[in-house]
Amino acid sequence: MKRIVFALLxxxxxVNAQDRELIPVSKIEFVxxxxxxxxxxxxxTGKDFILVSVREENSDGRFYAVDRDGTVWLxxxxxxxxxxxxxxxxxxxxxxxxxxxxxxxxPEPDGSNNMDYSLFFTRWGHALHxxxxxxxxxxxxxxxxxxxxxxxxxxxxxxPVLITRHRYMRFARPDLRRIxxxxxxxxxxxxx
Numbered sequence: 001m002k003r004i005v006f007a008l009l010x011x012x013x014x015v016n017a018q019d020r021e022l023i024p025v026s027k028i029e030f031v032x033x034x035x036x037x038x039x040x041x042x043x044x045t046g047k048d049f050i051l052v053s054v055r056e057e058n059s060d061g062r063f064y065a066v067d068r069d070g071t072v073w074l075x076x077x078x079x080x081x082x083x084x085x086x087x088x089x090x091x092x093x094x095x096x097x098x099x100x101x102x103x104x105x106x107p108e109p110d111g112s113n114n115m116d117y118s119l120f121f122t123r124w125g126h127a128l129h130x131x132x133x134x135x136x137x138x139x140x141x142x143x144x145x146x147x148x149x150x151x152x153x154x155x156x157x158x159x160p161v162l163i164t165r166h167r168y169m170r171f172a173r174p175d176l177r178r179i180x181x182x183x184x185x186x187x188x189x190x191x192x
Contacts, residue, residue: 020032022091024166030042032091048067050064050128050155054141059164059166060167060168061079065151065154072175075172078128078143080140081137081139088122090162093158093159093161094155094157095120098118101127102114115129119151125140126141128151
C-alpha cells in the first residue's frame with residue numbers, strides 16, 4: 001500500500017512539474033506557460049523574489065535574490081533535481097520557513113538535520129535549503145552553507161519563488177558585476 005501511495009505521489013509531482021515553463025524576458029518580467037500551453041505574463045515590479053535557474057543544460061545553476069527595486073543583490077551556485085521534473089518549474093510562493101528540518105523521506109543515516117534553513121515552496125515538500133551543491137538532489141534546491149543563512153533571513157512567507165530552466169544571468173550580470181567586482185582598498189596612515 002505504501003508503494004502505491006509513493007507511486008501516485010511521484011506521478012502527481014511529475015505530472016504537475018512537467019509541461020510547465022517559466023521564461024525570463026527581463027529582470028522582473030516573465031512568461032509562464034501552463035500545462036495546457038496557455039501563456040501568462042508575470043510582472044514582479046516592486047516585489048522581492050527569488051529566482052532559481054536550475055542546474056541543467058541551458059540553465060545557470062544559480063539562485064538570484066532580487067530586491068523590490070529590481071536589484072539582484074545575492075547570487076550563488078545551486079544544485080537541483082537529478083532529472084527534469086524532479087524540481088518543478090513555474091511560479092511558486094514560500095509556504096513556510098523551517099530553520100531546522102530533517103527529511104522524513106530522505107533522512108541522514110546519523111539522524112542529523114539535512115534540510116536546515118528550509119524555505120518550502122510546494123505542497124510536495126520542495127524547498128530551498130542548505131545542501132551540497134556538488135551533487136544533485138531529489139528535487140529540492142541545495143544552497144551552499146555560506147549563502148543559505150542570508151537568503152533564509154531575507155525571505156518571507158508568501159515571497160514568490162520562480163523556477164526556470166532558462167538562463168537569467170544576462171539580466172543579473174550588471175548588478176552582480178557591481179556587487180562582486182568592487183574592490184575596496186583601505187589604507188592606513190603611517191604614524192608619525
